[in-house]
Amino acid sequence: MISKCLFPVAGYGTRFLPATKAMPKEMLPVVNKPLVQYAVEEAVEAGLSDIGFVTGRGKRAIEDHFDISYELEKEIAGSTKVELLKDVNNLIEHNEFAFTRQVHMKGLGHAVLSGRNLMGDNPFAVVLADDLCVPDEGDIGVLAQMVKIYNQFRCSVVAIQEVPADEVHKYGVIAGEDMGNGLYRVNNMVEKPAKEDAPSNLAIIGRYILTPDIYERIEATPAGVGGEIQITDALLQQAKEGCVIAYKFRGKRFDCGSIDGFVEATNYVYENLYKKGR
Numbered sequence: 001m002i003s004k005c006l007f008p009v010a011g012y013g014t015r016f017l018p019a020t021k022a023m024p025k026e027m028l029p030v031v032n033k034p035l036v037q038y039a040v041e042e043a044v045e046a047g048l049s050d051i052g053f054v055t056g057r058g059k060r061a062i063e064d065h066f067d068i069s070y071e072l073e074k075e076i077a078g079s080t081k082v083e084l085l086k087d088v089n090n091l092i093e094h095n096e097f098a099f100t101r102q103v104h105m106k107g108l109g110h111a112v113l114s115g116r117n118l119m120g121d122n123p124f125a126v127v128l129a130d131d132l133c134v135p136d137e138g139d140i141g142v143l144a145q146m147v148k149i150y151n152q153f154r155c156s157v158v159a160i161q162e163v164p165a166d167e168v169h170k171y172g173v174i175a176g177e178d179m180g181n182g183l184y185r186v187n188n189m190v191e192k193p194a195k196e197d198a199p200s201n202l203a204i205i206g207r208y209i210l211t212p213d214i215y216e217r218i219e220a221t222p223a224g225v226g227g228e229i230q231i232t233d234a235l236l237q238q239a240k241e242g243c244v245i246a247y248k249f250r251g252k253r254f255d256c257g258s259i260d261g262f263v264e265a266t267n268y269v270y271e272n273l274y275k276k277g278r
């Protein structure tokens with residue numbers, strides 16, 4: 001059973017400057033809820049209740065969001081506003097939150113390694129909150145879909161999506177044996193390939209389930225471009241020596257780390273979730 005989920009939230013969010021100068025990118029609201037809350041709700045829906053954050057300097061607002069706000073709550077007590085805090089207060093009450101710091105922002109692989117003390121030697125999920133995933137109406141969330149796949153295969157699982165050829169350079173891209181039902185057994189994986197070097201147009205998005213042998217593989221990964229330690233090499237080793245499943249998920253995904261994706265998400269959520277009370 002997987003019960004743990006790691007949220008690497010230490011990045012600088014430079015694409016959103018100046019908004020992210022004094023505020024974490026993951027606290028940007030899509031309509032009236034911060035990105036990180038959507039992400040934690042998705043994890044909790046998937047049955048994960050041990051929530052760990054890898055934070056960094058200037059990320060205090062995330063810790064405060066998942067804590068009670070005594071003064072504020074006293075102020076609005078008895079008014080209709082209480083309802084607006086109901087969902088986040090439910091998350092706080094029914095789940096465990098823990099935080100650790102990544103001192104140097106050396107990439108996603110390094111962030112995952114920094115979370116080891118929180119996740120322990122258990123399989124765990126990793127969610128990048130700036131990828132907002134919205135399930136189709138009546139369907140389960142992307143992470144809940146992935147937990148089912150993990151339970152079937154018992155190896156690392158990555159979420160993938162088809163992207164246009166001129167966007168593959170932004171992602172980790174996989175190649176694999178098509179097993180049907182959106183599942184691929186990964187046999188190659190390249191981080192941010194040029195269009196002509198991409199093994200396919202199947203791009204990894206910000207949802208992973210990782211088995212704990214990932215740590216030693218990350219430790220053995222040399223830093224790449226910009227001194228960053230990616231997770232792709234470690235996953236490729238797992239794929240070669242064991243098994244990694246790539247899963248073309250159901251539902252919509254918005255790249256809220258980019259301005260265009262963020263605006264698209266805001267319009268979609270407003271029209272399809274907020275106004276419909278979903």
Ligand code: UTP
Binds near residue numbers: 011110130
């Ligand atoms: P990104 O590279 O998209 O985020 O990392 P960023 O660096 O914050 O954004 P830009 O490019 O400067 O605008 C994806 C996720 O991984 C986390 C980020 O917080 C983000 O959620 N991350 C990235 C870390 O936690 N640590 C790192 O060293 C790098």
